[in-house]
Each structure stands twice: as structure tokens, then as C-alpha cells.
Amino acid sequence: DISLTLRGLDFDHHWVANFLFVEVWKSTRPNRIIITVPHDVKPNYTWPDKPRSKGVLGGDPSVWLIAKDLIFEHEGEERVLVQDHISIVRGLAPRGVVDLNRCWPEEKSYYKNELPEPALENLRYAPIYRHFHSTVSRLIELAIEVYGREKCLLVDLHGFSKQPDYAPEGGYDLIFGTGNRQTILYKDVDRRMGEFLKECGYNVFVPEEMPERGRQEDLYAAEFITRGYSERFGVNAIQIETAHKFRDKVEGKEIGPKLSRDLVNFLDSYIRSY
Numbered sequence: 608d609i610s611l612t613l614r615g616l617d618f619d620h621h622w623v624a625n626f627l628f629v630e631v632w633k634s635t636r637p638n639r640i641i642i643t644v645p646h647d648v649k650p651n652y653t654w655p656d657k658p659r660s661k662g663v664l665g666g667d668p669s670v671w672l673i674a675k676d677l678i679f680e681h682e683g684e685e686r687v688l689v690q691d692h693i694s695i696v697r698g699l700a701p702r703g704v705v706d707l708n709r710c711w712p713e714e715k716s717y718y719k720n721e722l723p724e725p726a727l728e729n730l731r732y733a734p735i736y737r738h739f740h741s742t743v744s745r746l747i748e749l750a751i752e753v754y755g756r757e758k759c760l761l762v763d764l765h766g767f768s769k770q771p772d773y774a775p776e777g778g779y780d781l782i783f784g785t786g787n788r789q790t791i792l793y794k795d796v797d798r799r800m801g802e803f804l805k806e807c808g809y810n811v812f813v814p815e816e817m818p819e820r821g822r823q824e825d826l827y828a829a830e831f832i833t834r835g836y837s838e839r840f841g842v843n844a845i846q847i848e849t850a851h852k853f854r855d856k857v858e859g860k861e862i863g864p865k866l867s868r869d870l871v872n873f874l875d876s877y878i879r880s881y
Contacts, residue, residue: 620691621678627738628700632678633746637753638694639878641746643707643763643832644674645739651703656731658703662724666702667766669854669863674764676867677874684868689875694746698739705732707739708763710831717786717834718824726831743832747840757793758881760874761844763832768851771812771826773819780809780853780866784829784846788816790837796877797845803873809866 615624648666698707711726750759770778801813829846837844
């Protein structure tokens with residue numbers, strides 16, 4: 608079992624600790640929103656072990672910067688209520704050796720036309736996998752204990768570079784993955800978030816219950832973290848894929864922090880609506 612009153616650094620509103628390649632930023636107030644960052648980029652070629660023989664190996668560069676800005680305000684900005692109620696779990700091991708967004712030890716594919724990918728092949732990395740997911744589970748349990756299932760939200764944060772074939776001209780800024788709304792159980796949080804962000808000027812793909820005619824499934828329809836935890840705990844869960852430009856070292860300097868702030872503003876209005 609893990610201790611979530613962790614020995615680590617105290618940032619007043621968050622405790623942070625790093626153990627077994629899992630970094631936990633736990634809000635000192637009871638969290639209502641849990642953010643997961645399973646594919647924080649670490650180049651696989653620096654790693655001493657061989658990568659998995661099958662499955663996606665690359666990470667999501669700079670997604671962590673978007674996540675971090677959800678709990679830390681920038682200079683000149685006021686701190687808002689929701690920032691003290693967000694906890695983040697960040698995986699630091701290369702995706703090439705352990706994919707924390709895949710089901711293990713059972714292999715499971717959530718896509719009808721794709722074979723399952725192994726989360727890991729070398730049992731050396733099983734403790735990392737278990738620690739990451741036991742941490743996420745405990746944070747969700749704490750949220751449910753305090754607020755109830757319907758008032759909790761899990762956001763699995765990712766980055767994408769390939770636009771889906773159904774993208775409009777100019778592409779999407781954000782793509783939501785909900786298994787075509789299988790992971791949305793209360794209050795249409797996906798549609799509300801999508802409308803809010805569209806009003807902020809973002810091009811957002813919000814899937815409906817069924818894929819559009821002529822398509823088999825959405826390209827980023829969500830994986831194990833989003834679907835598995837929603838099913839297991841009965842909470843709302845959304846996978847958010849962010850376009851590369853928000854994470855680019857040059858272009859993302861301005862628009863990356865703005866995206867985080869706009870997400871914070873939505874999340875703040877969302878928790879106040881209950």
C-alpha cells in the first residue's frame with residue numbers, strides 16, 4: 608500500500624514525492640480531480656533495457672508542462688479554488704519499457720480492429736506499473752469518500768501529432784477520448800468542457816455515442832486509464848489529447864500556459880456547479 612501523506616516537498620497546496628519512477632503531486636485539500644500523465648517523455652535510447660517488442664514506444668513531449676500549470680498559477684494570476692483540489696500522477700519511466708496506459712497482466716484492446724498491446728514484457732517493470740496504478744486508485748477512492756462518485760473527474764492527459772482523417776482544415780487543437788461517451792456518466796462534462804473551450808477559441812473534437820457514419824472508431828477514443836477507471840469506480844473520465852503546438856518549445860511558450868489556464872477556469876466552474 609502507498610502512503611499519500613508522502614514524505615517530500617511541501618508546496619503549501621501540494622505535496623510532491625517521487626518513488627519508483629512515479630511522481631505524485633497530491634493536493635493538501637481533498638482532491639476532486641485526478642490528472643494522469645502516463646507518457647512523460649524519456650528517450651528510450653538512453654535506457655539500458657530493450658524496449659517492448661510490440662506496441663507504441665514514443666512518449667508525449669512536454670505534456671507535463673500543461674499538467675503542472677493546472678496546479679501552479681503564473682505570475683500576476685490569482686489562484687482559483689479548483690487548483691487546490693487537483694492531484695497529479697506522473698509516470699517517469701520510458702513508454703518503451705512500460706506503457707502505463709495499457710491493461711496488465713491481462714492484455715485488453717478497447718478498439719475492435721486492433722490487437723491488444725502489452726503494457727510490459729520485462730517483469731522488472733511490474734513494480735512501476737503497480738505503484739502508478741495503486742496511487743491513481745487511492746486518489747480516486749479518497750475523492751469518492753469525500754465528494755461521491757458523481758462529483759469526481761479523472762483526466763488522462765496526452766499529446767498527439769497525427770490529425771485524424773475526420774479533422775477539419777487546420778486540424779484539431781484538442782481531441783477528447785471517452786470511448787464514444789462510455790466514460791461520461793454524469794452531467795455531460797465532456798460536452799460542457801468542449802463548449803467552454805470552443806468559446807475560448809479552440810478547435811475541439813467531442814465524440815458522440817456512435818462514430819460518425821463511414822468511420823469505424825475515433826482515432827483517440829481512449830485507452831485503459833480512461834475506460835478502466837471509469838468502469839471500475841463509476842466516475843467521469845476523459846482522455847485529452849493536445850496538439851503538438853501547445854507543447855512546442857517556441858510556439859508553446861504562450862499558448863501552452865493559456866491552454867492550462869483555460870482548462871483551470873473550466874474545471875473551477877465545473878466543481879462550483881455542483
